Amino acid sequence: MRLSVEWIKEFVPTEASSEELARTLTMAGLEVEETIESEIGPVLDITVTPNRGDCLSAIGVARELCAIYSSPFPTIPNGVIVQPKKADYEISVAIEDIDLCSRYVARLVTNVRSKPSPDWMQKRLIAAGMRPINGIVDVTNYVMLETGQPLHAFDYEKLHGGRIIVRRAHKGETIRTLDGVERVLTEEMLAICDADHPVAIAGVMGGEEAEMNDFTKIMLLESAHFHPISIRRTSKKLNLRTEASYRFERFVDPESVGKAADRACQLISECGLGDVTTVLSDEYPVKIAHNRIIFRPARANTMLGYNIPKPELTKALANLGFESLGEQEDHITYSVPSWRPDIQREIDIIEEAGRIIGYDRIPERLPVGVTTQGRDTPIGKLSAKIRTGIAAVGLQEIVTHSLLSPGKMENDYPDGQRIEIRSALSSDLSGLRRSLLPGLMDVADRNARRGHLPLAFFEIGKVFHRTDQGYEESLAVGGIMAGAVAPRSWVRDDKHSDADFYMAKGIVEVVSRLCSVPDLQFCVSDDVRFHPGRSANILLGGKRIGVVGELHPELRKLHSIREKICFFELDLERLIDAGTKKQVFVSLSAYPVMVRDIAPRVEESIPYQQVLSSVKEVMPEILEKIEVTDVFTGSQIGEEMKSLTLSLTFRSPDRTLTDAEVNEALEKIRANLIQRCNARFAG
Amino acid sequence: MRMDGLDLLIAEALKDIETAQNLTELNQIEIKYLGSKGSLQAQMRTIGTLPKEDRPKFGARVNSSKESISQRLSSKRTELEGKELEERLNKERIDITLPGRAFPIGRLHPLTLTVQRVKEALIGQGYEFVDGPELEEYAYNFEALNYPEDHPAFDEMMTFYVDDTRLLRTQTTALQGRVMEKRKPPFRMATTGRCFRYEAVDATHHHTFHQVDVFMVDEGISMADLKGTLKQFASAMFGGNVQVRFRPDFFPFVEPGVDYSIFWEGRWLELGGAGLIHPNILESYGIDTERYSGFAFGLGIERIHMIQNGVNDLRLYLENDLRFLKHF
Incomplete structure (x- = not known):
């Protein structure tokens, strides 16, 4: 995600240079990959980890900086200018599947004018890597980058019955999305529908049918909270990734849904892109409860490995927007900010305090205690x-x-x-x-x-x-x-x-x-x-x-x-x-060896294996080793014959061998070779 | 007259010995004077012509002459032998600057050498190595590691699936569950092996790479234990007294999660991910998280070798060009 430094600084009272900001953000967990120069000054390219959807905006990044600098939290600018004239239109919003959509805000803008967005807005969008399109589209993109809330604009007059129904798609329903692709929806996908059929795939992409164009007079602006898993599954299934789906699947703060819509209306009004009317709908059927977590300062010290005074811990958490609901002797109950669904249990709070205070303060120590024997497999x-x-x-x-x-x-x-x-x-x-x-x-x-x-x-x-x-x-x-x-x-x-x-x-x-x-x-x-x-x-x-x-x-x-x-x-x-069998040691013989060669001639087709087993078969106890030292073929010894030279080593474990007994063993071996292998011996 | 003759003979013999040039000459001299047909034997034969009373004395003189001649011969022989050996050795001189006989020698692959060093360092710190399968179950690679269902964290783990439940492991951390379902704390474990991710291959990415993963569980294990252990490990791998730095990062299986860098040769180098094992994981294996905690860290084997040796292209490791392999 790219954001210009001047935009971030709009929300953070700091004199820090872009290098300092990059370093501070990186060391707090928002890694700045690089700083790029642009027309409006340095731009930070920030990698946001998948658990921190709340940081995918200028305000989100600013919140982190404010927590580190102990500055007051940035808020979404507001001040909607509503035209006093009452509009003659009504909007009706119905959320049928409240498990997938907990809040849906719709606002009506009349007298929509097709003109470009102001220069300052275009420059910020370009620095963020977005292409300016037209006033309305740019405002929705701008508000998304500023607040993290994706918005969608419908041509109100193309919505059948002037209605919005948020429901799962019916089996076989289709929609042609803004990229011109006809898509078949399934019953697991959430759709934004008019009275008759889907006009947008919720949180992923709008449809062509209710798309705004140069002739649009009345606009319905959507700002909503969709279920992250549902959006992710739909986007994966359709193989359609958008800036909106990217943010929705990482969780968008349901409490900012209305503020983001207001901010967009303010900009539309200020930029002369249309008249914001009083017609609005805010369906908020399921309030997402703030997580409540018990935090023990002593536990934080144990986990982080050093002593941090309690006031320092509580200050860091307060800076991050954690609200104390009551303090006991050894623990504090915290209410987790609505934009931090990733904070689920005590260890998550410990991490938050630890990283804001700074990991550089963690000392180096080696584990002590009884443990496993170090070894290879x-x-x-x-x-x-x-x-x-x-x-x-x-x-x-x-x-x-x-x-x-x-x-x-x-x-x-x-x-x-x-x-x-x-x-x-x-x-x-x-x-x-x-x-x-x-x-x-x-x-x-x-x-x-x-x-x-x-x-x-x-x-x-x-x-x-x-x-x-x-x-x-x-x-x-x-x-x-x-x-x-x-x-x-x-x-x-x-x-x-x-x-x-x-x-x-x-x-x-x-x-x-x-x-x-x-x-x-x-x-x-x-x-x-x-x-x-x-x-x-x-x-x-x-x-x-x-x-x-x-x-x-x-x-x-x-x-x-x-x-x-x-x-x-x-x-x-x-x-x-x-090979894991233990080798039994046999004590070494103290008596000398006698080595004799024999050279049986056999037919070439007889494998050595057969010769070898014929020698082993006789198995005089005194035969210690058999080696083949030569294999010879040639006309001298006859066609299709080979001569093998075997070197036999004899030794006894308990006496010095005599010529006579070795000769006797050799005779037996020769006899067996003649019998088994049809061997012949020279001389 | 006879006395003078013997004296002269001795003097002549000693002179001959003195001037002998080589062993052959010396042998001839020996034969000439001491042989059975030699001069001294001839002198001995004249003994019969002497008066009886002179005979013993004459015999004794001849014998002592023999002795002194043969003594002289023997010392001359030693001298000549030494000289001849010296000459022979001098002739046997070879060109010691020619190369020795060419024995074939194979080397171990740089990744193997790195794994060996990693193992040496960790075994010395009391870690027990275990192996896990490369063709792993989804359950161990993700579920057991606290990956939330359909979470964006999966985007960083483009996975090779074989079927709905089997995949090529994306991280050696997959071994954690396999160990924890069998063992009770305390333990210190480590594993090395091959991992797979669907990545386009370039100088810093490959679909196949190698990791070492380390984890331990004991009473009171903290981020400080992790930092100290990483410092000791990194010092063993890279030498010297390296500094370790933590930066917050996110991995579903650790909390707090960090990536760690070392200060080495004047710059900070990112090595890998680490953190305290997520209590959700410990609890799922029945480990009491109020009593026990643990840490885990991992890093790339290739990365270690690249840093140690200044290699700048990851692809070289699986390409196996002999020039590269012979370099290490």
């Missing part, structure tokens, strides 16, 4: 560990947003349904991610296009699914890598190998070790986002908790990256559940 701790682990192997952490448009990569996601945003404003933000892949892919692609390397990223973030059970939200960790992950080096023997399936799988294994979940299973995946021969579902206890693989070449084509793109994703919450 279990998942927070685990995520921190995983982050550090993955970063240590060379992946850069990223954070991407969770909203995305449906796309190839998103559509191909195999699990559950996407959760859609209702009435999304743009397709880019139309749903929630089910996988971290699209976000990671975007970042990899963007950096690749900018020539930034390496392309190795990970993210820990929420993913969302709609399932038969409802909505699911879980924390996932995902990583993407393409091309060389290690930086280029001049050292010739540094391996400069490109990311592949095994790099992604290696990181999954790092994560599982960090979570103390050693027994993940990998099985062939049918996830269509990946290369069918180079992807795996990751299972934990038989349940799918993630995926690892090389991106399908068809998806890769959509991006600028030429190298193989590898990806993994894991459900962190399932991992943490599985």
Whole structure:
């Protein structure tokens, strides 16, 4: 809201500069965003919080300043000049729905003259960001800016039956509003009607039919109080926001309704825009009671955290218009001003006193007393560990947003349904991610296009699914890598190998070790986002908790990256559940290890997993560790054959092993490999 | 005559040792004088030609000569070995100014680093972290936080709705109700996480951003406790002894409601919203407001990092340009 300083000062006896006013208002809660220069001096652009509808006017702002400066309250100027001539017209106002309209004032102005408003008024309107239209419209806008009360002017002769009926619209009633739009009203909306049909949407916008024009002779001026929630709902439903609805939905003081109408009549008269008549109606069926609140000065001191003498508190409240209805030893009963519906209970009064006295006086103290142990969440701790682990192997952490448009990569996601945003404003933000892949892919692609390397990223973030059970939200960790992950080096023997399936799988294994979940299973995946021969579902206890693989070449084509793109994703919450088991410590063996290599040759189609379980099946107690140190294929060992080198570590917890017993174990292992895997051994 | 011969031999051997240039030469000298076919062995073999009474004496002389030669050899060997090692090491000199082997190293995202600092500061002040869902219920995001029905306060919270009751949380404060329905005071809680509001994206606005929210309830908690806590927290985050300033503001879930600024590097910087938890909220969870009160404050994770590092564009955080990420 913009108001010129000279206008505000009309109501506040102060010599303060515009900078001082801006600072004072800001520190009292009316934030001055900026001060703009205008023809009539500085103009303040004030942000009014949604609870302070009473400040949406020059008088409202002035009231705050007067409270701070301990000056008498500003009042709405009055002094209506009524033409002695009695008008030959009557107005009849009926409020049918008094729950939505507690007061309706109508005044009749005759001999309406179509002419512009005076220069001084136009300048104030322009400074406030409004366009001068004509005398009458400008006066209604001016009074709204001055008093906070929106007004509406009807062409009296266009009102059927000379009547105003305030009622809920009938089902299917329509009105063409001043913006030229035909609108269908519903039964929840309050309408201002003549004898036959709606002529305005109450508090929102007038209709074209009873609109004033250059030929209007008699004007009916409306000033009313409408129910804030009703106005807000109507304005939202019609998607029609106006200066009037903005103020009505923030509450307009019912006790100023008449004064604002009088003020408008005074200006109309003074500006020669018409003759104000004695014909008026003031329907005020429901008087809104002033809130009564008990205020304990001691409580104020407790809440604000320091001692404020009682007279200082009561003075601040009196300055704000709170009226004492009686004082007891430890409390005062206050009547709340009619323009402050936001003051509901004692704490609200404490805030009022506190802010007028000034928050700078609040001291700094630290809470004392027994309280909770400070700690991170279990998942927070685990995520921190995983982050550090993955970063240590060379992946850069990223954070991407969770909203995305449906796309190839998103559509191909195999699990559950996407959760859609209702009435999304743009397709880019139309749903929630089910996988971290699209976000990671975007970042990899963007950096690749900018020539930034390496392309190795990970993210820990929420993913969302709609399932038969409802909505699911879980924390996932995902990583993407393409091309060389290690930086280029001049050292010739540094391996400069490109990311592949095994790099992604290696990181999954790092994560599982960090979570103390050693027994993940990998099985062939049918996830269509990946290369069918180079992807795996990751299972934990038989349940799918993630995926690892090389991106399908068809998806890769959509991006600028030429190298193989590898990806993994894991459900962190399932991992943490599985990883919370306490590890039992087994005392360390004091005896030496014996390491033996075996190199079974098997058909290429036999997976390592099968070889591994054939070794484990024999399970000599002394076999401590199995490592695969080489996989070799080539014509030397036969077509469609591979040779695996397994390094087996033997150790006993209670004795030094002999060659003979290790050889015996090896023999058993070899025999089982021959039987289970049709393995052959050289020599 | 024989005596002189042995003396001469020793003198010759010692001279040879003295002038030896390297270990190979020294080894040859050793063989020449002390080897099984060496000069001293040859002298020993002549012992048979001597008169019987002279033989022991001659033998002793040859042996002591052997000893002094081998002593000399050994010290010369040590000397030459040292010299050769020195030469070898000198030859093995490398260019220590070339870069080391290139290990890949990843970094944490600046928002993660900021969350870590926030957690460290608050855990140290006794706050327990809890997580809440991003896909939140309307009831927790608004109703439990004392938002009046159809109030203009909603205008500041353009919300992504999924259906009539579910939305993407607009503020991490949504966790308050979830905590208070399970716990009795006193407690000190904190949460960090992602929030969503329908905003056009520019240098200072984003539809996705991150917040930290802190709240505590105990006996006699006042605005002074809030101010002191904010001062300590801000000092931990920004360093030094920062000043805190309150300005009245409105949030339905606090009363009094303020926004707070810190005086940092010569200017006032607005950080976030704060206040005493609204008694309507405490009462709705059965907390006696005559006995207990509490405060709450929140602020943006991005905002903290932007202030700390002089970053001027909010969009950089979710854009993930490697140059930006590697900077921190």
